[in-house]
Amino acid sequence: MTNKIHAWLVPTYQATMSSFAQASLPHALLFYGERGNGASALLAALSQTILCKQPSAKPIQACGHCPSCLLFFHGTHPDVITLAPEDNVPIGVDVVRSLFTFCAQTSTMGQAKVICLPQAHALNPAASNALLKILEEPTPDTYFLLATHKIQIMAPTVLSRCRKNHVLNPSTETLQAMFPNINAKVGGLDLEDLSWLAQDEKRLTAMLRFRECLNQVIKGKEVATALSQGVDESNLPIFFRDVLTLIQTFIHQGLGIFSVSEQKVSKQKASTLAALMDFYQEGLQLWQLLQYNNAINKTLMIDGFMIRLRAFYKESYVSNH
Numbered sequence: 001m002t003n004k005i006h007a008w009l010v011p012t013y014q015a016t017m018s019s020f021a022q023a024s025l026p027h028a029l030l031f032y033g034e035r036g037n038g039a040s041a042l043l044a045a046l047s048q049t050i051l052c053k054q055p056s057a058k059p060i061q062a063c064g065h066c067p068s069c070l071l072f073f074h075g076t077h078p079d080v081i082t083l084a085p086e087d088n089v090p091i092g093v094d095v096v097r098s099l100f101t102f103c104a105q106t107s108t109m110g111q112a113k114v115i116c117l118p119q120a121h122a123l124n125p126a127a128s129n130a131l132l133k134i135l136e137e138p139t140p141d142t143y144f145l146l147a148t149h150k151i152q153i154m155a156p157t158v159l160s161r162c163r164k165n166h167v168l169n170p171s172t173e174t175l176q177a178m179f180p181n182i183n184a185k186v187g188g189l190d191l192e193d194l195s196w197l198a199q200d201e202k203r204l205t206a207m208l209r210f211r212e213c214l215n216q217v218i219k220g221k222e223v224a225t226a227l228s229q230g231v232d233e234s235n236l237p238i239f240f241r242d243v244l245t246l247i248q249t250f251i252h253q254g255l256g257i258f259s260v261s262e263q264k265v266s267k268q269k270a271s272t273l274a275a276l277m278d279f280y281q282e283g284l285q286l287w288q289l290l291q292y293n294n295a296i297n298k299t300l301m302i303d304g305f306m307i308r309l310r311a312f313y314k315e316s317y318v319s320n321h
C-alpha cells in the first residue's frame with residue numbers, strides 16, 4: 001500500500017527522495033504552488049517513503065508492506081504528526097509547542113520522524129514563532145514537510161529556514177492523458193477540482209456540462225433556469241462556484257477598464273462595478289447556503305439569482321458594447 005501521486009508531482013518527489021537517499025535532505029522543506037495541485041498528497045508520499053523500513057531504490061518508493069508502511073497507511077504511525085487547521089481556525093501556538101516533546105524523543109520505529117503541515121500558511125503569528133524556534137534547533141532525523149498555496153502570507157522567518165520547492169501544475173497534455181474522454185476542455189479546469197474529480201469522471205462531465213450551460217445562459221442562448229436543470233442537487237454547491245468565478249472575471253475586466261491614467265471613472269462604469277460587487281457578495285452568501293442549509297430549495301434560489309444576473313449582464317454589457 002503506497003501513496004499514489006499525480007504524474008506532475010513525480011519530478012519533485014524524486015528530487016526530494018534522492019536528496020534523502022544521499023543523506024543531504026534539509027530538515028525543513030516547503031512545497032508551494034497553486035491550491036489543489038496535490039501538494040498534500042506529495043507530503044504524504046514523501047513521509048511514507050522517509051519512514052519506510054525497506055524502500056526500493058530505483059525509483060525510490062515506500063515498500064507498502066513493512067510495519068512502518070502499514071502503520072502509516074492506517075494513520076497510526078507514531079513517528080509522524082500532521083498539523084492542519086480545523087474548521088478554518090488557524091493553528092495555534094499550543095499545538096506547535098506540543099512538537100517540542102515529539103522532536104526531543106527518538107523515533108519509535110527506528111527510522112526518522114516527520115512533521116507535516118499541509119497548510120503551513122494557517123499558522124497564527126505566535127505559532128509561527130514557536131515553529132521557528134524548533135526549526136532553528138533541529139533534532140537529528142526529524143523532517144518538517146510544509147506545503148502552502150499562500151506562500152505570500154507566511155512568516156519570512158519561517159520561510160528562511162526552509163528549502164523552498166515550487167510544485168508544478170499539470171500541463172494540458174497531462175490532463176488530457178488523465179481524462180481522455182474529456183479532451184481539450186479539461187485545460188480550463190480549476191486545479192482545486194482535480195483531487196476529487198480525478199476519481200469521478202461522471203461528475204467531471206456533469207461539471208463541464210454545467211460550465212457550458214452557464215456560458216450559454218450568460219450569452220442569452222439559454223434561459224436562466226436551464227442552469228439548475230438536470231444537475232444532481234448534491235453537485236450544486238460545488239458547481240455554483242463557477243458562477244462566482246464568472247462574476248469575479250467580470251469584476252477584473254471592469255477594474256481593467258479603470259486604467260491608472262483615467263482621471264475620472266464614468267458614473268456608468270462605477271455603478272456597473274458596484275452592482276457586480278453586490279452580485280458577488282450575494283453569490284457568496286448563496287454559495288454558503290447551498291453548502292450548509294439543506295432546508296432551502298436550491299434549484300429555486302439558483303434560478304432566481306441567475307435570472308437577475310442574466311438580466312444585468314444583458315443590460316450592462318450586451319447593450320453597451
Ligand SMILES: [Zn+2]
Nearest residue numbers: 052063066069
Ligand atoms: Zn515500507
